[in-house]
Amino acid sequence: MSSKKSSLDELCVNTIRTLSIDAVQAAESGHPGMPMGMADAAYVLWTKFLKHDPANPRWYNRDRFILSAGHGSMLLYSLLHLTGYDLSLQELKDFRQWGSLTPGHPEYGLTPGVETTTGPLGQGFATGVGMAMAERHLAAKYNKDGFPITDHYTYGIVSDGDLMEGISQEAASLAGHLELGKLIYLYDDNEISIDGSTDLAFTEDVEQRFDAAKWHTIKIDGHNHAEITRATEEAQQETERPSLIICRTHIGYGSPNKQDSAASHGAPLGEDEVRKTKENLNWVSEEKFHIPDKALSHFRTAIEDGAEAYQQWQDLLASYEEEYPDNANGLRDAINRELPDNFEEFLPEFEADEKGMATRASSGKVLQTLTENVPQLVGGSADLTGSNKTWIDDAGIFSASDYSGRNIHFGVREHAMGAALNGMALHEGIIPYGGTFLIFSDYCRPAIRIAALSHIPSIFVMTHDSIGLGEDGPTHQPIEHLASLRAMPYTLVLRPADANEVAWCWKSALTYTEGPSVMVLTRQNVPTFERTEANKSQNVTRGGYILANSEKDQPDAILMGSGSEVYRAMEAKEKLAEKDIDVRVVSMPAWELFRKQDEDYRQSVLPDEVTARVSIEAAATFGWKEWVGTKGTAMGVDRFGASAPYEDIFENFGLTSDDMVEEVIKLVE
Template sequence: MSRELDKLSINAIRVLSADAIEKSKSGHPGLPLGAATMAFTLWTKMNHNGRNPHWDNRDKFILSAGHGSMLEYSLLHLFGYGVTVDDIKNFRQVGSLTPGHPEYGHTEGVEITTGPLGQGICNAVGMAIAEAHLANKFNKENYKIVDHYTYSIVGDGCLMEGISGEASSLAGTLGLGKLVVLYDSNNISIEGSTDIAFREDVAKRYEAYGWQVLKVEDGNDIDAISNAIDTAKMETSKPSIIIVKNQIGFGCPAKQGKASAHGEPLGAENVKELKENLNWKAEPAFYVPSEVYSNMNKYIENGICKEEKWNQLFKEYKESYPQLAEEYTNWFSGKVDREALESEEFWKFDKAMATRQSSGEIINRLAEIVPNLIGGSADLAPSNKTHMNTRGDFSAEDRSGSNLHFGVREHAMAAITNGICAHGGLVPYCSTFFVFSDYMKGAMRLSALMKLPVTYVLTHDSIGVGEDGPTHQPIEQLAALRSLPNMTVFRPADSKETAAAWYYALTNGNSPTSLVLTRQSLPLYDESGKQALKGGYILKDSKKETPDVILMASGSEVELIYKAADELANKGIDARVVSVPSFELFDAQDESYKESVMPKCVRARIAVEAASSFGWHKYVGLDGEIISIDTFGASGKAEILFEQFGFTVENVVGKAIKVVTNIKINN
């Protein structure tokens, strides 16, 4: 009888999904119908509690194929997560708890935002890394405080995306045995049969990655799926992928197995036929038999019991290991030691250096201040200066290390770091050359959308890269990141501004931060420091209350305007020097502060940045000028390139004189 009730519950997922998509006239019914048995069976075996979606030791579930969101919403409804039938009726409507793709922080039980295919499986790898590292830190004999699995459902599209291959390769290398992926293998994509573009042997590919590969030939065989999950969990040294042969749109006679089932409502007649085929009551829409809810109550109660057992275990752990228990609580609080970050030692530098180097020094200071700091680079740690010298390396052999080696995998690295951050308990960062932030953009966008405080360390920020040439010299990347909502971008002018960037990254809690850092050495300014947290500030003021001209810049070009101000003074022009390390933070200041830094009455303005001019126009106005690069760079020594592209004190002085003169003439 229990299996019959489970099958009834599985069909409830199908019907709720079909009705919701039909009502909204928008959505993807194919996956919820085809993968319902697989997903339901998994959720009945997971350790989770719908009554407390934030239980620390819950198993994590990620629907990487996020277009099939109604599958997850139906599961959340049936397993007691607070998603109501009314919420399901409002699928894809403005303000509903059931948006088109699952959104982190919006719907209880959704572990991470998915939608762009391939991102979710990478997030799952990140969560599995977090679980392994935390388990190594906190678990003691008889006290497995951190002991959960990470599960992800992926589709053909996820596995076609190259980003999933990067993450899967790393997961195999790291031997993430508590990562289990269920592959909804239905051989259909939007354009038709996957044979037109995807004929590889996925099983062999994953074997080559170092995964355990399991197969279920009938996606509606509950016992076979259950046994495969058990087998996956028994393998502790490898991640597992379970290839489940499903039929897209299962249960709908006119759509089953067809591409048309993927991304459009079934249609009223087809929904009616689906219900008839499943022996389901046709009306009212969204009908679920009471027996289903009775059946689900036992699973919900089971989840409650599992958390209660863990709570008792943690209580005993706290008595036996009070210091570790306190650390555990602190790590998962998301807070850092602000007092240590505000100490004189954190902000102290005594010599000129590249901002990538000062960032490296700060990272090693943070390694002593932030015990749960974890991060690494895409095979560039010696160049990015991101290695924590007092911490070991995280590997298949050693889970205690905090230095992550992502390999040359920028696409996946950022998405994996999102997963680490969303898991909780750790403070993650990742790094590469700034020009390769293009590879990371999809995941960086999701960091910003989810308000995840991930820190991106992006070095080699301009034509200062020099001989590597235009392929490695970022031009438009600053403008691209500044255009991204909720991404805070810092391009510091010296070591103290770099400290400010790190301070903000670790304390704001609501946005990712991109640190854009130099390869070449920069001066250390007496006047710089915590003022950089305002995004823009007066580094060297004019002699007059109202300056003749405002010189503004970020990063390495601040040195040019600093020196240019002295040259202009010799020519009788009074200049104010403004460092603008972060557009976002400056724009967030109140109007009186912004007016005090850049008075509207001063129309003579020069902005200098070795990157695209895009974005600076809002600061220089119609009368000002921008010294920038709106072409690609060139290969050659950095100092020669800066001169060739006009980044000289002489050019700044000349432009400033021209602007001041023109304004006087026109007035």
């Protein structure tokens, strides 16, 4: 095994290793092999290159470090504790225990210094690409000569598993195309996965693959500090290509019986093997979780170095504020996600129109207005810009030749797009959105879930939302997708019924910060409803509201729905009035928001006394029982779609206003 390191370096690296194996052993659960194998590379990166301030983990211009191989979380937790973050040694001892700050995989928002939630392989890789995109955009937009206010690297450690997942190929291709030169990943090339040798399923030439994707690649001995240093310096000097440093390492480094074995990947070494490993590493103490004073003192220089770097940036920022006050204010507002408080003044109002327009079209009009008033909005589409209506006029294209552009072409890469949106949002300074068809939420669902789990306010614009897509048929017609997205905690699903609902749904998406927002929009035209004080479109922000009330204090029945089917409920109301049945129509664009309203408001919209209820939605009926109750009827599509003109599909699936009328009559009688 190569050494090429001082005795102090050796002591520090082995401190990382022993802390990691002790924590995994104490928890009787975890992944010791990766932290043992990548301790050398991580140590060099964190002590020689990473610009960070342990006292200010959210410092805007810090380098970002992503442990995409999140199963090796003890590597990161050890580094955070050793370099002086607010993560005590007791937290390391409580690894994977209830209430600790050291969960099995890193979680953003829980542990100081964790930049993104990782564990689902490939997510960290792609999220880092989004962070690097944000850095480039904000640098192009706000930096001035002599004032590199935004100027940092995005580093990461990635594993074989990350590179096997398809999302990494999508993200690598995009990063290479965009020439993200400040993106540097260290690849833990240990040739071991859970099942055994990676040769069982992974024999591609990684170097050639990334060369083809326009990355700068370097192969090194991942235990040789001189080579790690040289490779990282070389990567920093490469400005037109992202870099992949291929570190040949030994998983479980130092373990006499489990090094280079799958046995060290996902299970504790065992008490006996831990003891033998420490002996093999010439470790200085038999005490568990021992940290030598010399090692801790060396690691803790990060506190002073970080404070100095932070202060230098603060001084630069102060000068920047004097020289360019407007730019400084704009950047500060962007970082703090400051939004205008006068939405009512600039959100477009659409006149009542029986023909109306597709909600994707009205969304495009609203987005254009928003981008003029919310300069942080940046986004695009997964090669469906014209269909998703996500283009911003006169805003340029984000590209290697102009990073200031606000329109992003993600290509046919829905999964990488979703993760990149998360990375941009986590970076701060950008409110990102990305578009695709609702059916392809399947392709970016893992990224949406990470956004929900991590409370990342990414915005997803998903059009062509139902069987209303028509002739493209069941492969492109989403059925179960609304229900599955609504089932995801902290995810705001918004399905507006007309153009004015679209405008206020966008407002809800921009102000929602508990997780991602999903705008669900139609391909086909829907009418624009008449608005009065009683049914003003601002009520959309409450999630559900009375669109058309009955003449009676208590209606005979309640019709409800979301999106394009609401107008069918409005038609049914008119037909039922001819039969002396007086009904209320409730539009429910956002169940999550409606649930948050107080009981009095919810009762005012859906009173318990009215049990004759019919919902309509051109999707799976799953979930509607919450609103229609045990005596009501949920009309929907509990099978896959069909290829035909959309009106024919609605008729054959029993989703017309006449069908609603029949259901109401059954319930009332």
